[in-house]
Amino acid sequence: MSTQIAEVTREATLNLVPLCSSADLERGWGEALLLEGRQLALFRTEEDAFYATSHxxxxxxxxxxxxxxxxxxxxxxxxxxxxxxxxxxxxYRLDNGECLNTDSLPLPVQRLVEIEGQLWMEQSK
Ligand code: FES
Incomplete structure (x- = not known):
């Protein structure tokens, strides 16, 4: 299967949106991203875990x-x-958005998947 067909299949069956290469994110740092009018924050931890939250x-x-x-x-x-x-x-926890030190509302989080060095975000249907 070509890479292009594989990407189309992923988008159609899993409702995944391509974001960026995982190598684009620096360890221990976050980046802001504008996606379809939504401001997101992407993070790569020192342990190479990736998270997406609202900005x-x-x-x-x-x-x-x-x-x-x-x-x-x-x-x-x-x-x-x-x-x-x-x-x-x-x-805030990066896995579920829970605020750990006050009763603040949770930080909205998005599920990310890394496939072959590409980060994809799961969209709710
Ligand atoms: S603006 Fe984020 S904790 Fe106050």
Whole structure:
């Protein structure tokens, strides 16, 4: 199967949207992305895990999350990756968006898939 056909098949059957090469993202850093009018934040952890969230902080609506501070913490015995908002330092889990230090609304997250060095985002139908 050609790469182009494989990409069309992935988009049609899994509702995946191509984002960028995983190599485009720097370890331990985030990047902002505008996709179909939505502002997203993409992250690559030091452990090469990839996450996509809204770029809007749920605490204030400020478009700052891609400039957040990556970290990790232990929740229920498991290590989870986090991002701290650069403004007021609310800490959100990158896997499910839960705010860990206040009762703030969760940070919307999107599921990412890495296939052959390409990052794809799952779109809700
Ligand atoms: S703007 Fe994000 S925590 Fe206040």
């Amino acid at each position: 809007h902080c749920p605490n204030s609506g400020a478009k700052v999350i891609a400039r957040g501070i990556l970290g990790d913490t232990v929740v229920d015995g498991s290590n989870v990756s986090t991002v701290a908002c650069p403004l007021h330092k609310e800490v």
